[in-house]
Amino acid sequence: MRYTVRYINAANEIINYLHTDDFSEAVNTEFELRDKGYDHQSVWIADAINEILVG
DSSP states (O other): OOEEEEEEOTTSOEEEEEEESOHHHHHHHHHHHHHTTOOTTTEEEEEHHHHHHHO
8 A cells, every 4th residue: 555644844735755655664754753843733644545535
C-alpha cells in the first residue's frame, strides 16, 4: 500500500513530505516531524485507499 506523510506548514499549506510503501518508515517520519515542533493535528499519514475514497 502507498502511504503519504503530510503536514501543515506555517503558511497553512499542506505539504506532501514523504511517499513510501513502508508503513514503519511513514510512522517514524511522522514522529520525527512531531519532534521538530509540529503538533499532533498538523502531521498525519494518508494511505492510498483513503485518498481514493475521499476523492
